Amino acid sequence: MRKFPKFDSVNVNRRNILRGGLLGGAIAAVAGSSATVQAGFPRPQMVTPRTPAPHFVKAEAKAQAKASAVDLSGYTRVKQELVAPPFAPEHEQVATGGPKIVEITLTTDERLMTVDEDTEAEIWALTYNGSVPGPLIIVHQDDYVELTLRNPESSLMEHNIDFHASTGALGGGGLTHVMPGEETVLRWKATKPGVFTYHCAPGGAMIPYHVTHGMNGALMVLPRDGLKDRDGNPLRYDKIAYIGEQDFYLPRDENGDYKVYESAGDDFSDSLDVMRTLTPTHSVFNGSVGALTGENALRSKVGETVLMIHNQANRDSRPHLIGGHGEYVWETGSFSDAPQTGLESWFIRGGSAGAALYTFEQPGVYAYVNHNLIEAALLGATAHFVVDGEWNNSLMEQVVAPRDIEI
Numbered sequence: 086m087r088k089f090p091k092f093d094s095v096n097v098n099r100r101n102i103l104r105g106g107l108l109g110g111a112i113a114a115v116a117g118s119s120a121t122v123q124a125g126f127p128r129p130q131m132v133t134p135r136t137p138a139p140h141f142v143k144a145e146a147k148a149q150a151k152a153s154a155v156d157l158s159g160y161t162r163v164k165q166e167l168v169a170p171p172f173a174p175e176h177e178q179v180a181t182g183g184p185k186i187v188e189i190t191l192t193t194d195e196r197l198m199t200v201d202e203d204t205e206a207e208i209w210a211l212t213y214n215g216s217v218p219g220p221l222i223i224v225h226q227d228d229y230v231e232l233t234l235r236n237p238e239s240s241l242m243e244h245n246i247d248f249h250a251s252t253g254a255l256g257g258g259g260l261t262h263v264m265p266g267e268e269t270v271l272r273w274k275a276t277k278p279g280v281f282t283y284h285c286a287p288g289g290a291m292i293p294y295h296v297t298h299g300m301n302g303a304l305m306v307l308p309r310d311g312l313k314d315r316d317g318n319p320l321r322y323d324k325i326a327y328i329g330e331q332d333f334y335l336p337r338d339e340n341g342d343y344k345v346y347e348s349a350g351d352d353f354s355d356s357l358d359v360m361r362t363l364t365p366t367h368s369v370f371n372g373s374v375g376a377l378t379g380e381n382a383l384r385s386k387v388g389e390t391v392l393m394i395h396n397q398a399n400r401d402s403r404p405h406l407i408g409g410h411g412e413y414v415w416e417t418g419s420f421s422d423a424p425q426t427g428l429e430s431w432f433i434r435g436g437s438a439g440a441a442l443y444t445f446e447q448p449g450v451y452a453y454v455n456h457n458l459i460e461a462a463l464l465g466a467t468a469h470f471v472v473d474g475e476w477n478n479s480l481m482e483q484v485v486a487p488r489d490i491e492i
Contacts, residue, residue, distance in 0.1 A: 136288075145254070155272075157186065160229065164188045167220035170302075170371050171383060173325035173394075176223040179311040184227040186272070191219065192235045193244040193263075193285075195349035198299070200367050201374040201465065205342075206335055209349040210299040210372070211242070211285065217372030218329025218396055219283070219302025224275050225309050231272045232257075238266035241349050243287050244295070248273065249437070250281035250304050258286045275306045278420035280438040284398045293360060293399070294353065297334055299372060301398035303327065303438040308420055312413075312442075315423035320413060322392040322442060326383050328404075330397040330433075330455065330466060331372060332365035365400070368455065369465035377453075377468035385445050387474025393453070396438040402466075404441065405430040405456035408449070411441040430456045447481065448474040 163185050165174050194215040200206040213219030224230055230251075236244050243264050247256035251273040254260045263269050284301035286292045312320040336344045336355035343366075346352045359366065370377050377383055385391055395404050404411075411428035418439045425431070433439045445451070455466035 145259075149254075157229075160184060160186045162186045162188060162231075165222065165224075167191075167214060167222065169214070169216045169220065170218055170329060171327045171377060173221050173327055174223055176307075177225075178307065178321060179319075180225040180228075180307070180309040184225070184229070184309075186229040186231050187224045188231045188233070189222055190233045190235065191246065192237065193240055193300075194237075195240055195242065199373060200333055200335065200369065203374070206333075206367065207343070207345060208298060208333055208335060209346060209352065211244070211295050211349065212299050213246075213285075213302060217299035217331055218327075218398075219300070221302065221325070221327045221394065222283075222304040223307065224304070225307050226275055226278045227309065228275050228306075229272055230275055230304075231270065232261075233268060233270050234261050234263055235268040236263040236265055240265040242291075242295075244285050244300070245287055246271075246283055247286040248281065248283045248304060250275060250277060250279070250283070250306055252276065255286065256283075262287065278306045278308045279415065280305045280394055280396075280418040280420075280440050282396055282398045282436055282438050290357060294356060296398050297332060297356075297360060297365075299331055299333075301331075301396065302329065303394055303396035305394065305438075305440075306420070312420065312424075314413060315426075320424075320442060321390065323389040324385070325392045325394060326453075326468075326470070327394045328370050328377070328396070328453070328468060329372075330395065330400075330402050331367075331369055332400050333367040333369070334359035334362075334364075335366045337366075365464060367465050368400075368460040370453075370468045374465040379469075382450075382469040382471045383453075385470055385472045387445055387448055387472060389472075390442060390444040391470075393441045393443065394438060395433050395440070397433050397435055400435045402433040402435075403430050403456040404433060404439075405454055406441075406443060406470075407452040407454060408447070409443050409445065409451055411443060413442040415440045445470070445472045445474070446477065448472050448476055 165187050168174050191213045194212045196210055198208055198210040200208055210217055234246055245258050245261040247258035251257050257271050261269050261271050281304050283304055285295040314320055334356055336359050338344050411431050413424040413426055414428045414431045415424050416431045416439050418437055451470040453468040454461035460466045
């Protein structure tokens with residue numbers, strides 16, 4: 086017999102339990118229950134989300150039903166094979182031929198993931214294609230993205246997807262709600278060049294719950310003629326480093342140990358309590374502490390140009406490459422704007438993605454961090470680039486090694 090998430094004592098049927106839109110009532114019921122976070126700590130009062138007025142929803146559905154069919158003649162269909170972060174799918178930096186219909190498939194995957202091996206912190210992550218962040222998607226301006234979104238029968242929750250790069254219907258979120266065992270197909274036109282967040286947004290409290298459980302990623306819409314500097318000169322990169330910064334809010338027990346849950350959704354009530362503090366227990370790159378350090382470090386070579394794509398679906402971040410710079414930075418993610426140049430740190434607004442271009446000039450280990458150094462050193466927001474090549478003394482040289490001070 087299948088087990089479904091426990092949302093305390095809310096008495097609703099299976100489909101409505103999974104429906105994010107009902108969570109407003111569920112939250113109210115949870116807030117009014119006698120459950121407590123820990124002994125002596127009352128459960129914080131929750132706010133009941135407001136849903137759109139029914140007649141507005143009906144009007145939108147009616148407008149969709151009346152809309153004319155799209156003429157897709159002349160478009161070539163291509164299938165993009167998505168890959169796990171920190172890597173990028175195969176793509177052209179400059180588009181050849183006319184706009185295409187780019188077919189992609191995302192499958193929701195609710196899985197137990199280790200956030201920090203040292204403390205045995207785990208989370209039932211809600212993911213696209215099994216990774217945190219979800220895969221990087223790359224298309225060109227005026228291409229169509231045709232997504233097949235699948236929610237396996239084995240899932241316990243409803244899922245959907247909101248593309249910040251798209252236009253209308255809550256970024257596609259209003260048209261992609263899939264229950265366990267369902268799939269849907271959404272097609273939308275990539276009209277705005279840049280890097281953008283996508284994330285799950287079922288409704289109510291389930292929106293931040295899903296996002297802070299890892300269900301987000303980035304999509305890049307390249308200009309058809311490629312990236313340019315402010316003078317219109319072409320900019321090229323040798324590889325992409327795709328970094329998803331994830332804030333987790335893991336509940337603890339009365340002893341201060343991280344709680345362990347039997348299945349996805351069981352931590353719903355406890356997680357809301359931690360989320361209400363607005364203080365993450367972890368802020369990590371690509372799903373876990375050390376995911377991009379040690380043996381998992383990103384690799385490059387002197388002379389290689391790397392496009393660093395940074396996604397943060399929920400909180401502000403301040404990326405900095407220790408030992409390098411943001412030579413060209415699209416801080417807001419918009420490729421319609423000229424890139425900023427020579428930045429030491431840059432700002433990624435919560436709910437957005439940005440990009441920075443850098444050509445490595447020296448070999449060695451470079452730390453890529455959130456320069457809120459508390460988050461980098463204590464919460465996990467650190468990655469490493471290991472760069473091979475010949476050292477250049479004209480850029481940096483240790484003139485005297487550490488020695489005793491001569492008096």
